[in-house]
Amino acid sequence: MNAIRKEFTVLAGFVGAAMALSGYIRHTIQDVWGWFNLSLLIVGGVLLLASVILNFKDIAGYFTGRTGKLSANMAILTIAVLGLIAIANYLGYRHHKRFDLTTEGLFSLSDQTKKVLKNLPKEVKVLKFDQQPDQRLADEMAEFGYVTNKISYEYVDPVKRPEIARQYAVKSYGETVVTAGDRTERPSATDEQAMVNAILKVTRDTLKTVCFTEGHEEKSLTEAYSAVESKLKAENYQTKTVNLAQQKEKFVPSECAVLVVAGPKTAFLQPETSMIGQYLDNGGKAMFLIDPDTDPQLNDVLKKWSIELGNDLVLDFSAAGQVFGPAAPIVNNYATHPITENFARGMTVFPQARSVKVLAGGSGVNSTTLLTGSPNSYGETDLKANVEPKYDEGKDTKGPVSVGAVASKNLGENKEARLVVIGDSDFASNQAFRVSRNGDLFMNSVNWLAQDEDLISIRPKLATNRSVTMNAEQQNTFWILVVIFMPLAALGAGAFVWWKRR
Amino acid sequence: MKGILAIYRREMGSYFVSPIAYVVIGAFLVAAGLVFWIILSNVIQYAMMAAARQQGMPQDIDVPGQIIRSFVGFVGTYVLPILTPMLTMGVYAEERKRGTMEMLMTSPISETQIVIGKYLASLSFLCVMLSPTLIYYLIIGMYSDPPLPWRIVWSGYLGLFLLGAVLLAVGAFISSLTENQIIAGVVTFVLFLTLLFIDLSVGNSGTALGESVKYLSILQHYQEFSQGVIDTTNVIFYLSGILLGLFLTLRSLDSMRWRRA
Numbered sequence: 001m002n003a004i005r006k007e008f009t010v011l012a013g014f015v016g017a018a019m020a021l022s023g024y025i026r027h028t029i030q031d032v033w034g035w036f037n038l039s040l041l042i043v044g045g046v047l048l049l050a051s052v053i054l055n056f057k058d059i060a061g062y063f064t065g066r067t068g069k070l071s072a073n074m075a076i077l078t079i080a081v082l083g084l085i086a087i088a089n090y091l092g093y094r095h096h097k098r099f100d101l102t103t104e105g106l107f108s109l110s111d112q113t114k115k116v117l118k119n120l121p122k123e124v125k126v127l128k129f130d131q132q133p134d135q136r137l138a139d140e141m142a143e144f145g146y147v148t149n150k151i152s153y154e155y156v157d158p159v160k161r162p163e164i165a166r167q168y169a170v171k172s173y174g175e176t177v178v179t180a181g182d183r184t185e186r187p188s189a190t191d192e193q194a195m196v197n198a199i200l201k202v203t204r205d206t207l208k209t210v211c212f213t214e215g216h217e218e219k220s221l222t223e224a225y226s227a228v229e230s231k232l233k234a235e236n237y238q239t240k241t242v243n244l245a246q247q248k249e250k251f252v253p254s255e256c257a258v259l260v261v262a263g264p265k266t267a268f269l270q271p272e273t274s275m276i277g278q279y280l281d282n283g284g285k286a287m288f289l290i291d292p293d294t295d296p297q298l299n300d301v302l303k304k305w306s307i308e309l310g311n312d313l314v315l316d317f318s319a320a321g322q323v324f325g326p327a328a329p330i331v332n333n334y335a336t337h338p339i340t341e342n343f344a345r346g347m348t349v350f351p352q353a354r355s356v357k358v359l360a361g362g363s364g365v366n367s368t369t370l371l372t373g374s375p376n377s378y379g380e381t382d383l384k385a386n387v388e389p390k391y392d393e394g395k396d397t398k399g400p401v402s403v404g405a406v407a408s409k410n411l412g413e414n415k416e417a418r419l420v421v422i423g424d425s426d427f428a429s430n431q432a433f434r435v436s437r438n439g440d441l442f443m444n445s446v447n448w449l450a451q452d453e454d455l456i457s458i459r460p461k462l463a464t465n466r467s468v469t470m471n472a473e474q475q476n477t478f479w480i481l482v483v484i485f486m487p488l489a490a491l492g493a494g495a496f497v498w499w500k501r502r
Numbered sequence: 503m504k505g506i507l508a509i510y511r512r513e514m515g516s517y518f519v520s521p522i523a524y525v526v527i528g529a530f531l532v533a534a535g536l537v538f539w540i541i542l543s544n545v546i547q548y549a550m551m552a553a554a555r556q557q558g559m560p561q562d563i564d565v566p567g568q569i570i571r572s573f574v575g576f577v578g579t580y581v582l583p584i585l586t587p588m589l590t591m592g593v594y595a596e597e598r599k600r601g602t603m604e605m606l607m608t609s610p611i612s613e614t615q616i617v618i619g620k621y622l623a624s625l626s627f628l629c630v631m632l633s634p635t636l637i638y639y640l641i642i643g644m645y646s647d648p649p650l651p652w653r654i655v656w657s658g659y660l661g662l663f664l665l666g667a668v669l670l671a672v673g674a675f676i677s678s679l680t681e682n683q684i685i686a687g688v689v690t691f692v693l694f695l696t697l698l699f700i701d702l703s704v705g706n707s708g709t710a711l712g713e714s715v716k717y718l719s720i721l722q723h724y725q726e727f728s729q730g731v732i733d734t735t736n737v738i739f740y741l742s743g744i745l746l747g748l749f750l751t752l753r754s755l756d757s758m759r760w761r762r763a
Contacts, residue, residue, distance in 0.1 A: 007680060011689070025715060074753055081749055085742045092738035093717065101653040101730040102567075468546055468565045470645045475543055478641060482535030486634055487528040494524020501519065 009054045016047025096146065104464055109143055113196050117147040124199050126153045127177045129170045137176065137190045144195070151199070178202055183236055189342075201236050208450050209238040211256035215245055216264035216296065219289075219425050225262060227433040231443060237450070244272040252279035258449045259286040263425025267297040277301045283415040285449035289425035292354035293383060303359075305407040306367040307421050310355035310397050312379030314423070315389055324349050326389075329403065333372040337406060339420070339444040340370065346437040353424035355379040355401040364409055371404035371422070371441075406448075420445045505611040509619025510626075517627050527631050530585065534577065538638050541572045566642060566650045567730075573638075574658035574728040578665050579721065583694040586666060589627060590673030591687035593620055594751075598681045603758070613755045617748055621674060628666045632659070654730035661727025664740035665720060669694060671747025678754040694720075 023040030052059060100108045109117075126141055128134045133155045141153035158165035158173070168177045168184065178185045178195070180202040187198040210232055212221055221229040221239055232239050242253055252259055252275055259279060268276070280286055280301065290296060292313045302308060316329045323330060332347040334340035348371065358367045379397025380389045391399075404422040411417060426432055428442040470478070517523045549563045597603040606616055636659070643650035676693065677686040700719045716722060720743075723736040 004682070007682065007685065011685070071757075074757060078750070078753060081746070085746055089717070089735075089738060089742055092735045096733055096735040096738075098734070099732040101651075101657045101732065103651060103653070107726075107729065107731045464564055464648065464651075466564045466566050466646060466648055466651070467549060468542070468569070468642050468645045469647065470542075470546060470642070474645065475539070475546075478542070479535075479539050481641070482539060482638060483532060486535060486637070487531040490524050490528040490531055490634070494521040494528070497519065497524070498521045 006055070009051050012047045013051025013055070016044045016049075016051060019044025020048060098146070107143070109147065109192065113144075113192055114147050116196055116200060117144055117151070120148050120150045120199070121203055121205075122150065122180050124151050124178065124180045124203060126151065126195070127164070127168060127179070128153075128155050129158045129165055129168070129175045129177070130155070130173050131157060131159070134190070140190070140192065140195065185236060186234075204236075207236055207238045208257040209240050209255045210258045210260060210446060210450070211240050211242045211253065212260045212262055213244060213264070213268075214241045215243045216266045216268060218264050219262040219429060224429040227430045227439070228428050228442060231433075231439065232446065235443065235447075237446065244275050245269055247275070250275060252276065252284060257285065258446055259284060260446075261286065261288045261290070261296070261298070262428075263289050263291045263294075264296040265291075265294050267295060273297055273301055277304065280305075280417050280419060283411050283417045285418045287420040287422075287445055287449060289422050289428070290354065291425050292352055292423065302421065304365070305409075305419050305421075306359040306361070306365050307405050307407060307419070308357045308359055309421075309423060310357060310379050310381075310401070312355055312381045312397050313383055314350070314353045314355055314373060314377055314397075314401050314403055315380050316374055316377040316399075318374055318376030324351065327352055329353060329373045329377050329401075331371045331373055331403060333374075333400070335368050335370050335372075335406075337368070337370055337448075339406065339441070339448045341444075343437055343440070346440075348437050348441050349427060349432060349435050350403050350422075350424040351426045351432060353403045353422075353427075355397045356403055356405045356421050356423045357397075358402070358405050365407055366409065367405060367407035369402040369404070370406045370420070372402050373400050375400045377401050418449050420449060505615035506619040506622070509611060509616055510623050513620050513623030514626060517623065523627065526585075526588070527634075530581070530631055531634060533581065534573075534635050535638075537576055538569075538573050538635070541569055541576070542642065545569050545572070564651070566639075566646050567654055569642065570639070570651075570654050570658050571728045573635075574662055575725070577632075577635075578662055578724050578728070579698065582662070582666050582669055583691065583698055585631075586628075586669040586673050587687045587690035587694065589624055590670055590677050590690060591683045592677065593624065593674050594678035594755075595680055595683045595686045599683070607755070607759060613752055613759075617674075617751050617755065621671060621748060621751075624670045624674070625667060628670065629663070632662060632666070651730070654728075657730050657732050658728040660732065661724050661736075664727075664737070664744075665724050668720065668740050668743035668747065671744045671751070673747075675747050675751040675754060678751050678758075 019040050021044070023037045023044060026040070027037045098107070100106070126137075128137055138153060138155065141151065144151050145153070156164050158170055168179070170177065176187055176190055178187060178198040178201075180199075183202040185198040185202045187194040212218065212225075214220075219225045221241065229239055237257075240253075240256070242256065242259075244252065247253065250271065256279075259276070261276075276286065276298070277300070288298060288302070290298070290309055292311075299309065313327065314329045315326045317326050328349055328351040330347050330349055332343075334343050350371075356369075358369050376399060378391045378399040379401050380391075381396050382389070382392070403424060404420070407419045407421075409417045422445075427438045433439045433442070545565050545568045549565050552563060594603065597606065607613075611619075636655070639650060639652070639655050643652075672693065673686075673690045676690045677683075680686050680689075697718065697720045699721070700715060717739070723739045726733055726736060
């Protein structure tokens with residue numbers, strides 16, 4: 001009995017020490033003395049103290065006499081071994097090698113990612129603001145962290161630490177913030193490609209410039225397009241207005257990563273159009289947003305890209321067209337393209353749009369329709385106010401009409417000219433920018449146009465589609481085999497041994 | 503070597519001559535078979551539903567991969583921490599209680615040989631217990647198209663083996679501290695639970711200390727194996743755990759000798 005009591009008191013000492021220690025560790029990690037941590041510490045401390053008092057004689061004897069010496073030796077040896085193990089683990093943690101046995105390489109970063117991460121010029125912080133930790137993102141960032149030690153990841157519960165959420169201007173749960181220096185990027189997806197591109201954007205030396213033409217009554221960045229302006233700034237672009245007619249060198253400024261022509265009402269002059277044409281021919285990237293009932297004289301440029309603007313107004317008198325009125329067609333049919341990649345069935349709205357047609361047979365140019373209206377839409381060519389609008393066969397543009405097209409031309413040496421043409425500039429103005437996916441359409445277009453060699457595209461790695469086809473009967477046979485037969489075999493072997501021994 | 507072998511034989515005999523080992527293995531196989539079957543039918547059903555929901559464009563699902571991950575995860579998280587304390591609680595405590603420890607200690611066999619021999623025997627028992635479950639994969643492999651990813655099976659079972667090996671080494675150490683089997687078993691079980699779930703109590707803090715505590719969580723290192731990733735960090739962690747357990751057992755036996763003297 002005495003022996004058992006002694007064991008218990010010794011045990012209480014160890015348990016108490018463990019409790020007190022865990023309470024202290026929890027405190028240092030959480031930075032608060034909650035009642036739980038405090039009671040852990042106190043109860044653990046009391047247990048430890050009681051144990052020491054009850055076993056005082058043994059402990060005192062332990063440190064004097066021969067056993068004391070031997071114990072000291074043992075303690076030193078144990079500490080040395082513990083230290084060695086700790087060092088081995090630390091080194092193993094810092095320098096490790098991974099073997100990915102999945103046939104698809106699901107858990108390996110692409111070579112491009114590794115290259116980007118190895119050459120990171122500065123520290124990057126990744127923060128996830130959500131109610132729940134994002135294990136997948138944490139794993140991914142750990143993976144990034146194996147390549148570089150310049151990336152740190154932190155999960156933040158915005159309720160528990162509102163000051164951090166405020167510091168990064170977080171507005172909703174689930175936001176991911178990538179930040180370096182004074183730049184921040186908020187990628188909407190967190191897959192490898194999105195994260196690498198966000199990291200590239202915040203660490204890039206110079207900001208990309210998006211140029212807006214002026215001098216033809218275009219939408220102004222300070223007025224109708226101020227939402228566009230602030231969104232571009234938030235996504236780490238510089239904006240600039242350029243008056244092509246006043247350029248001394250007769251070139252579109254080379255700093256323009258993207259040239260936007262946003263709803264001109266008066267025509268471009270001949271030298272201006274040839275500057276734009278030349279810019280595109282040399283691998284420039286442009287976005288034309290051309291409203292109906294205007295003629296900016298860009299048709300010659302567009303023809304080279306197999307794109308034609310219709311002289312019409314897109315109308316939609318079907319049920320879908322009634323949401324914002326017949327003259328504001330809704331689009332929810334998108335081409336498979338990086339710009340509209342995640343739109344699914346999300347809609348975009350174009351108040352007063354003209355049709356944009358892709359012509360057949362452009363040489364060396366890759367042109368496709370991007371935005372297609374509802375089957376009931378058509379392009380009204382008779383724009384006189386006193387005429388009742390109706391579809392006139394042979395005269396009007398037959399539906400479904402397209403209101404947007406994209407084109408690209410490979411110029412070799414990683415150079416590609418890109419063009420986005422949309423038959424409307426109002427969709428991105430302040431009133432419409434936040435309607436449904438309109439803002440995304442504009443920003444994705446700019447992102448696609450501004451994409452250069454260092455922003456990379458990584459094919460997402462997917463698990464191989466493996467199936468196990470077992471019908472109910474086969475599953476039942478499996479059940480009988482593994483739940484009945486296999487355990488019985490084990491028991492049978494036992495019975496055999498037992499019987500043999502008798 | 504001879505000494506190790508002698509101890510190993512003696513231990514294996516004590517496991518497999520008595521019918522208890524067969525009952526334990528039989529019970530384990532019932533539980534493992536049931537769990538595997540439940541996982542199998544659930545994943546198959548899920549894959550079928552997912553395919554039906556997105557006609558024409560079914561999402562890619564690696565059914566056998568999912569099954570391996572879930573099953574290996576279940577065994578590692580729930581079965582091993584319960585079963586290994588039962589295996590180890592008697593290893594030294596029982597010998598001490600019956601007084602056979604003195605016999606061993608006074609025999610020409612060294613303590614190192616005793617510790618390694620006993621440890622290898624318990625590892626063998628673990629292997630004998632786990633290996634029949636590989637038959638499951640042979641069976642579902644017949645129905646798998648494209649073929650079963652065996653490399654993930656091997657990496658998952660390597661993880662399972664390493665996890666079990668750490669638990670056995672630590673359990674043996676605790677058994678060597680006491681004469682009471684029950685105390686050894688309970689303390690081992692509680693310690694395993696703590697080690698398994700220590701990362702939950704820390705949460706996602708990101709501090710260096712938090713990371714270190716998280717690093718100690720046995721489960722953290724285990725998950726990657728079942729996904730088909732073998733990371734040297736995890737292997738080093740488990741090997742250190744085994745070494746530490748064996749070393750401490752050895753010191754404990756050592757102290758038994760000179761404390762009596």
